[in-house]
Amino acid sequence: MKKPCVLVTNDDGITAPGLIALEKILSPFCDCRVICPITECSSVGQSVTLRKHIEVFKFQRPGTRTAYGIDGTPADCVKFAIAELFGSRKPVLAVSGINHGANTGISVYYSGTIAGAREALIGGIPSVAFSVTSHQPKNFVFAANIVKQIVMNCLKHGLPQNTLLNVNIPALSASKIKGIKVLPQADSKFVEKFVKEGEEPGKLKYRLTGEIFINDRSIETDEEALKKGWVAVTPLQLDLTRYDFMKELSKRLETGKKRHNKKLFQKG
């Protein structure tokens, strides 16, 4: 039987150890098609390259299929893959990662790893994003079985329409990981520090650093469970509409209805 075709991407770039580990974990049971940014581009969110050319390079690693590197963002990579790489055999799943560093809470908007998975989902391919808490893990052995289990589960049972999984794995030895929990995205923000690093006439130079801060600790979330040693899995949707506020907002803002209704009456 043919292995299922899986699109593999990341935001740490095509030479990142997390990507190589991911391909190694998936290859025994997936036909991996790798397309990644050629350089690290963490925290680019859903950014798309419109103001310059997108350059596409072929990479050949021993024992693996041709991989594609793009001088662009994770969203560019996935858009290119969907438009140009696949003929009739579309991938059944996209997997993004393994990111070096956690992507919990409000990071869903900044993370290039999640953006890669989201771009696949927008293009109609169900997807999973994997991140580990360490920025420089020695290896990804601790994550291997978890990645394998979750990907196999998605391949077997599928995912609901317009849903991706955001998976964060604590960088602990496999025996110390407590298990897998399904949790909501933490209501959180980054608290920023702008460190002044230079001053020229009319211009100041800063470097941005920040730490995640949880606004609401009343329920257990991805960020908290991860810190306690659990694998945190959060299903994410594409629709941002706040439906529970629409009725009130209609009362406050809507105009033109009468004219609209009158027209309808006239038509009737």
Next chain:
Amino acid sequence: MKKPCVLVTNDDGITAPGLIALEKILSPFCDCRVICPITECSSVGQSVTLRKHIEVFKFQRPGTRTAYGIDGTPADCVKFAIAELFGSRKPVLAVSGINHGANTGISVYYSGTIAGAREALIGGIPSVAFSVTSHQPKNFVFAANIVKQIVMNCLKHGLPQNTLLNVNIPALSASKIKGIKVLPQADSKFVEKFVKEGEEPGKLKYRLTGEIFINDRSIETDEEALKKGWVAVTPLQLDLTRYDFMKELSKRLETGKKRHNKKLFQKG
């Protein structure tokens, strides 16, 4: 009485006509604090600059407060404003735009205009993003009363926690705009074309173009109402969790519960 302090940003850059129009519309009833990218950076999403310095410039336009320009993204601008620009007098509202080009449907993830508004919301400031359908409108007179009405309504009644408004205005003369409708975000995607524009040994060059495509037309959405001449207002939330899939996903994936409970018992 003091005018309310309002943070003004955009993604088309500090010299964009849409920004200047926005400041002009708001200034009679708001104390505008302007901080924008120095160059156009549409479609950068929630991208944040972490791999280089952020440069901050002061701009002085006749008859207005000092404005700040940043060599970075809308998210950088708003993060900097929140961390460095305001003392005890925090803005009561942030307004992003007026963007040259619509931001409906799935654009909520790509748009720098919406990202600017979202960044303010993440930082605790309620916000509104304004866009018009034309990329090069002659002026913004048609949008003035709508922007004024919506901003005044938000100042008077506030917005629920973790909610921003995404407002799209058709580029029609004021008398031809049908009214304001509150609608959900269209279930949509961009269908991309990669136009090959060059080839060098080992490398291909492409330019990306795309058009929005609606997946589901069973309910009226922002994209469709806008096309029919309505102002489309969509309330957007920060939480992406797909709650209705959590229970099933727990059954499919969760592990470690038993051991966890055992531990709890041992402690008890």
